[in-house]
Amino acid sequence: MSAPTLSGMRRGPDMAQGPPAGGLLDPGPVSKLSRSPSRAERERRSFRFVLDENSGEQAGQGPPVLGRQRFEQVVLHLIEHPVHASQLPGAAPGEGHLVAPSVVRVRGPVADLFARLANLLDECRHEDAGTVYHDDVVVRSPRGELHGLDEVTAHLKRSQVEGEHTQHVHGDVLVQVDGDRAKATANQLTYFYRNGEAPHRTSGLRVACTAVRTSVGWRFSESQITLAWMQEK
Template identity: 45%
Template sequence: MSRRTCTAVWLTSQLALVARRLGVDSIGDHANRNVGNANGSVISLVSPTKWRIGMSHLTDRVEIAELVARLARALDERRFDHLRTVYTVDAETSSPRGTLNGIDDIVDVVRRTSPEEELTQHFNTDVVIDLDGDRAEVNTHQLVYFFRQGEAPHRTAGVHVRYAAVRTPVGWRFARAHISPLWRHVS
């Protein structure tokens, strides 16, 4: 499946979630004033207020999902200062290795514990976002490959991450992250 198709499938599922929250139970439910367009597709008409709320909800979900991707990219590209665009200033991260408090501590420890010769590739899956106004709980699974340039991975790990996201004046940010290793394999 192409990246465009994956994005379209994900976006369609998000639109379905928004539609359900707006009270549109199913496509074709005439009680919700559905009409067909020239292509034969069915469109549900809802009030402008509900539409704005729905679009805001969808926009929030997309922005939060993008945070997950931007965090992975910052780690994989070793652009550790970009973590400042993902976490709040007073963010807290916890894992079996310990707890880090504040973005300066997070950036410093990630930089110091990422050997130059070891690269990573993070894959996020099963991203579940539970919105509650200006806050959200985000759960995701990660598959992380550790490798040296031009070589096959020498270590692989499966991780579950639970984030607490908050809306800030500059957009959504993670205020908290709890990292739970699920498994690892060393070659």
């Protein structure tokens, strides 16, 4: 199914008479000798048209609020037609970087590694560590340094305490992609609890990882875990 295009979107009655004076779409005086807009300019105007049409707001009246359907249309349009971040509304001159479709597609799978790791730890599926870690992974944490998937798996099994459960929560995930490698960082909260009881220990950690693309998907090849704080009851 093809993605929706901006050309097929219906304009409201107010758009038929042209944009309001001073609005984001107001091109200003145009002479007969005016040059045709560049591709970047066309993409910028298309993006702003979507925002203005949905919000009904003029420039200076606060940020637009996108409905779910329109938001998805905007995202699909940006993936098909990447623009420089400096061309987006509110950006300072020279600010931002080119958002390429390949980068957008990669960041999701890399960020998902944190969620997959949390799930397998909380469910004690230690044998599934290979779905997150590379065979030659190196993990450094306050408890020591581990080399290779076998050492990591064995350590996870030894660390399990009977009757104790964990809940891992990751946030503030950032991913920087560089070809077949990516740097990913996240904040992690780990809750230790027993059935039906409030957590008796909580820790806050910072996690910095290197991910590599393999034949079976992205995997963490290196992980640095730093303890920020711990609270025990």
